[in-house]
Amino acid sequence: MKVGIIGRTNVGKSTFFKSLxxxxxxxxxxxxxxxxxxxxxxxxxxxxxxKEFNTKCTPHNSPCVNGVRFVPLEMIDVAGLIEGxxxxxxxxxxxxxxxxxxxxxxxxxxxxxxxxxxxxxAINYDPKKDVEMVRNELRLWIKSIILRVKLHGVEDISEAxxxxxxxxxxxxxxxxxxxxxxxxxxxxxxxxxxxSDYVLNKDKPMVIAANKMDAAENLKDRLEDLxxxxxxxxxxxxxxxxxxxxxxxxxxxxxxxxxxIKIKKDLNKEQIKALDIINQIIKKHGNTGIQQALNExxxxxxxxxxxxxxxxxxxxxxxxxxxxxxxxxxxxxSTPHDVAELVHSDVAKNYKGAIDxxxxxxxxxxxxxxxxxxxxxxx
Numbered sequence: 001m002k003v004g005i006i007g008r009t010n011v012g013k014s015t016f017f018k019s020l021x022x023x024x025x026x027x028x029x030x031x032x033x034x035x036x037x038x039x040x041x042x043x044x045x046x047x048x049x050x051k052e053f054n055t056k057c058t059p060h061n062s063p064c065v066n067g068v069r070f071v072p073l074e075m076i077d078v079a080g081l082i083e084g085x086x087x088x089x090x091x092x093x094x095x096x097x098x099x100x101x102x103x104x105x106x107x108x109x110x111x112x113x114x115x116x117x118x119x120x121x122a123i124n125y126d127p128k129k130d131v132e133m134v135r136n137e138l139r140l141w142i143k144s145i146i147l148r149v150k151l152h153g154v155e156d157i158s159e160a161x162x163x164x165x166x167x168x169x170x171x172x173x174x175x176x177x178x179x180x181x182x183x184x185x186x187x188x189x190x191x192x193x194x195x196s197d198y199v200l201n202k203d204k205p206m207v208i209a210a211n212k213m214d215a216a217e218n219l220k221d222r223l224e225d226l227x228x229x230x231x232x233x234x235x236x237x238x239x240x241x242x243x244x245x246x247x248x249x250x251x252x253x254x255x256x257x258x259x260x261i262k263i264k265k266d267l268n269k270e271q272i273k274a275l276d277i278i279n280q281i282i283k284k285h286g287n288t289g290i291q292q293a294l295n296e297x298x299x300x301x302x303x304x305x306x307x308x309x310x311x312x313x314x315x316x317x318x319x320x321x322x323x324x325x326x327x328x329x330x331x332x333x334s335t336p337h338d339v340a341e342l343v344h345s346d347v348a349k350n351y352k353g354a355i356d357x358x359x360x361x362x363x364x365x366x367x368x369x370x371x372x373x374x375x376x377x378x379x
Contacts, residue, residue: 004099007081008109037077040074044306045068045069045071049372057323057324076102079098102169103204104205104207104297107208112216138200146161148164174203205302206232208233210223210234211239213236213281235292304329304330305372306328307373308374309339309374309377339375343377351378357374358373
């Protein structure tokens with residue numbers, strides 16, 4: 001499972017990425033700071049089942065804080081995009097191919113309108129242009145690849161298009177679906193555009209992170225304007241505020257957890273001033289919006305599920321005695337065998353079934369797992 005952070009240059013992508021991963025990335029107020037994509041681990045948050053089972057978890061692959069489980073996924077921060085990338089401008093195809101590594105996308109925009117299309121300071125720039133441009137560049141690039149498809153004899157269109165888009169993580173059933181539903185018989189400008197739009201919508205779901213909300217005048221109006229023009233979920237956020245809190249927490253100055261801030265050490269005047277500003281942001285908006293944007297994409301838009309695995313269904317432990325040790329993000333229609341694949345290839349190879357630890361009943365092999373289900377994989 002991999003999430004891509006995309007957008008225009010200099011809108012706060014790298015700050016957004018670091019606020020989720022705390023990876024050491026280059027963050028500067030200038031265009032094209034990120035050239036090679038930054039990669040790291042971020043976490044989706046879900047309720048831990050420990051309280052429900054009246055136990056205390058000892059997690060292995062997914063930390064637990066105050067009953068909230070942090071379930072890992074890969075994240076990639078892609079180089080900033082400029083108009084004409086599909087024709088090779090800026091970092092061109094490199095940006096586009098890096099973005100297609102992801103299963104889902106978060107586009108970061110500057111909702112304050114203080115960064116223009118070239119990544120330079122501006123006054124009242126319209127961020128709708130950024131959303132439209134990024135979508136258009138992705139669509140045109142995929143369309144150009146599809147247009148290079150040459151059909152030979154009775155070759156199946158779906159298979160030919162899938163082969164051309166190999167490596168971009170588009171799914172064969174999606175391509176087959178659009179070819180059938182839209183009755184596509186040949187590859188031309190029109191059909192290539194239809195296929196490009198369809199596969200982008202279905203296989204690369206996206207959320208808009210409306211960054212720099214604290215610097216935006218008339219934020220409510222700006223958000224409503226975006227929502228009126230796009231169907232993507234839009235989450236207002238402040239990556240700079242989240243990163244400041246995460247760094248302060250990391251260095252032991254504060255305890256920061258789900259928008260609760262407790263000071264642990266004496267702070268100087270500048271630190272107190274910065275913390276007061278961030279407190280006002282959280283008081284006004286309820287949160288920084290960063291974790292909310294990631295959860296929105298992974299759990300709500302992509303409809304992924306989180307499952308917990310154990311080896312002993314009565315003790316809820318693994319072979320080392322760790323309670324509720326592991327949690328995994330799985331696709332909507334994943335079966336217990338798919339979960340076994342995530343645990344280990346040997347577990348999947350020797351898979352004999354699975355038990356729902358809440359009911360004690362065996363699960364049908366073709367039955368999709370449930371969100372926050374606790375499973376014992378039988379081998």
